[in-house]
Amino acid sequence: MSPVLAGVLQLLALMAALALAHRPLGDHMARVYGSKRHLRAEKWIYKAIGADPDTEMRWPAYLRGVLAFSVTGVLFLYLLQRLQGTLPGSLGFRSIDPDQAFNTAVSFVANTNWQSYSGEQAMGHVVQTGGLAVQNFVSAAVGMAVAVALVRGFARSRTGGLGNFWADLVRGVVRVLLPISVLGALVLVACGALQNFSGIHEVGQFGGGSQQWNGGAVGSQEVIKLLGTNGGGYFNANSAHPFENPTPLSNLFEVFLILLIPFALPRTFGRLTGSLRQGRAILATMVTIWAGFTALMMWTEFHHGGPAFDLAGGAMEGKETRFGIAGSAIFAVATTLTSTGAVNSFHSSYTGFGGGLEMLGMQLGEIAPGGTGSGLYGMLVMAVIAVFIAGLMVGRTPEYLGKKIGTREIKLAACYLLVTPALVLSLTALSTALPTPRESMLNSGPHGFSEILYAFTSGANNNGSAFGGLSADTTWFNTTIGLAMLLGRFLPMVFVLALAGSLAEQRPVPKTAGTLRTEKPLFTGLLVGTIMIITGLTYFPALALGPLAEGLAS
Amino acid sequence: MNNSVANTARLLGAGARALLVLTLLCGVLYPLAVTGAAQALLSDKANGSEVRADGATAGSSLIGRRHDLPPRAGQETAEPDLRWFQPRPSNGLGANTVNRQYDLLVSGATNLAGDSEELIEQVKAAKAAVIADNSTPGHRVRPSDIPADAVTSSGSGLDPHISPAYADLQTRRVAARNHLAAGEVERLVEEHTDGRTLGFIGEPRVNVLELNIALKQLVARGGEK
Secondary structure (H helix, E strand, C coil): CCCCHHHHHHHHHHHHHHHHHHHHHHHHHHHHHHHHCCCHHHHHHHHHHHCCCCCCHHHHHHHHHHHHHHHHHHHHHHHHHHHHHHCCCCCCCCCCHHHHHHHHHHHCCCCCCCCCHHHHHCCHHHHHHHHHHHHHHHHHHHHHHHHHHHHHHHCCCCCCCCHHHHHHHHHHHHHHHHHHHHHHHHHHHCCCCCCCCCCCCEEEECCCCCCEEECCHHHHHHHHHHHCCCCCCCCCHHHHHCCCCCCCCHHHHHHHHHHHHHHHHHHHHHHHCCCCHHHHHHHHHHHHHHHHHHHHHHHHHHHHCCHHHHCCCCCCCCCCCCCCHHHHHHHHHHHHHHHCCCCCCCCCHHHHEEEEEEEHHHCCCCCCCCCHHHHHHHHHHHHHHHHHHHHHHHHHCCCECCECCHHHHHHHHHHHHHHHHHHHHHHHHHHCCCCCCHHHCCCCHHHHHHHHHHHHHHHHCCCCCCCCCCCCCHHHHHHHHHHHHHHHHHHHHHHHHHHHHHHHHHHCCCCCCCCCCCCCHHHHHHHHHHHHHHHHHHHHHHHHHHHHHHHCCC | CCHHHHHHHHHHHHHHHHHHHHHHHHHHHHHHHHHHHHHHHHHHHCCCEEEECCCEEEEECCCCCCCCCCCCCCCCCCCECCCCCCCCCCCCCCCCCCCCCCCCCCCCCCCCCCCHHHHHHHHHHHHHHHHHHHCCCCCCCCCCHHCCCHHHCCCCCCCCCHHHHHHHHHHHHHHHHHCCCCHEEEEHHHHCEEEEEEECCCCCCHHHHHHHHHHHHHHHHCCCC
């Protein structure tokens, strides 16, 4: 069997698995977020928090809950790292410097997991398992909560209430993320992922001498890092490390985990708004873009343009033998089209066009299928824009799911769209214009520019993957990427929740013959087109200077 | 004003308590439960998939390692011990420091781009080395025979595998250095080649450490005879 055919079969197997899983999981999440009942364990948690889970929150209250929880998360993680040197269970690692601790704290709370440190050389058990892995759970649950709040905005009418943030947060963790994680962690350990609490120890090795080994709760952290589309690796090599991703089977399973919740949420959306067909149109849009990107990525990587790859006879630099080109390409697309940012192969060593696809995937706003929660709300904002454009074409007041898209809604959607490009482009420009940040580049020319563009694209879109050549552990990059992650995560949430609030207050408009049928393939086509055009117009000049220049030269 | 400060404090308090409870759940109970189950059911895998040879630990079947000659004094990079099958290059981290390559406490890739002069030089050097090391009297390795994995560094820098093509390319040399018949070593490689999982997942590959352990046993027996 040729590697290309094997790759196509892997992709088909993945699609089949996701097709089987998305319905039951989507329906389950709809029940979880729609239910009035509380589990006993949840009641204990609400009591400890001191919150009444049945209070309906208007959008400002919901937003305050999100922000208060996230602020305390950043503070806690910052302190944990700053005190690492004095905490037990830290494997003797020292405390993290302030700028890096700030960057890492923001990074994990913002569901980005950009890492300017090497896990195995900097973080002990307490910070990894008790700090970073916890944010992997809760930052994903916050994303899902905000998405569900927006869906309620569409589903409800003449009310200000969007649900209760604490209830949504706790249910996401307890009823969705934890059960899947327990099962998934055991699958990964069965493949060979580490799961222990040993320290650094010497192990005898073949031919004499010894090898230093480290331990850790790797499997349990790996699964939530993917399921929650977080991406922060236990080790520096992330999911390329054999102790994180031991076999070809674990590799395919990890891609499945990345895509599982994002592809199931449109079903939840369909259930909660009472129209499964609307959910399917959103899902179709996501699948179209994802499958197209994967096909393009496989093509460019198998084709291996680039002088070094031509000389080597294949683009295997930065890729593992057990995954090969196909297993790496499928992973790379899944991780950049969601907000994951885990890598099983190193993006900087992809072909010029391959690197461009990775960047473009993030620049789409990570909506196909996107991060846990953030993918769905990002896609729904795009749907609002697409409906608006269609409305302009025929001269009708646009509406989506029976809600009028008026001035206020469009302003909020437009603000949402502007946040990340503004952050990415201005910070990239600043970093290339100033003299010192440029010294962090490993490669020169277009690829060097790509390293910086990639870093801010990844940060502001909360992806967290890197063109690893950039030495990002400098005060400049730790601070600016930290700000990009913070603003790129929470400003859009402000606009999404405000939009949700404004939609929830409306009374539904009755459907007429002139209503745009947003559940039809025509709308899916319009939505795909809108996404590609808006992203293309925004980023084309920047992409032309980096990956396109590199790709065309080879 | 006082009211809003009090409200903010109350909210932050709720946030902190929520974080604390969820940390207990996701950061303490969950990893302990998974570790307990993993250690009870899958302790071999959970502790690093050790490979044993001659009654002692020989390494992990998941982690690649170098098979080098002991470095001489003042030597920057260790030389490969050509009696053994050699892994892929590992230029990502710890290049040029003796014994840092394939060190478990350092993982990572070169991150060099396809048009990087440095990567082109590395590939050229690796190609030349593969040809020099593996050409035996009467058989010269052609550059077109060398697979991509033999001259590129992996993502982790700890890749335990090489492609079957790279293993085949090394058999003549390994047989000659160990005074074995080439056919015996070829058979050994064949036995240690893993196909794709279920026929289509992943790529065919050879685990270098396991192959070398089997080779050592074969040498100890003095060949099949």
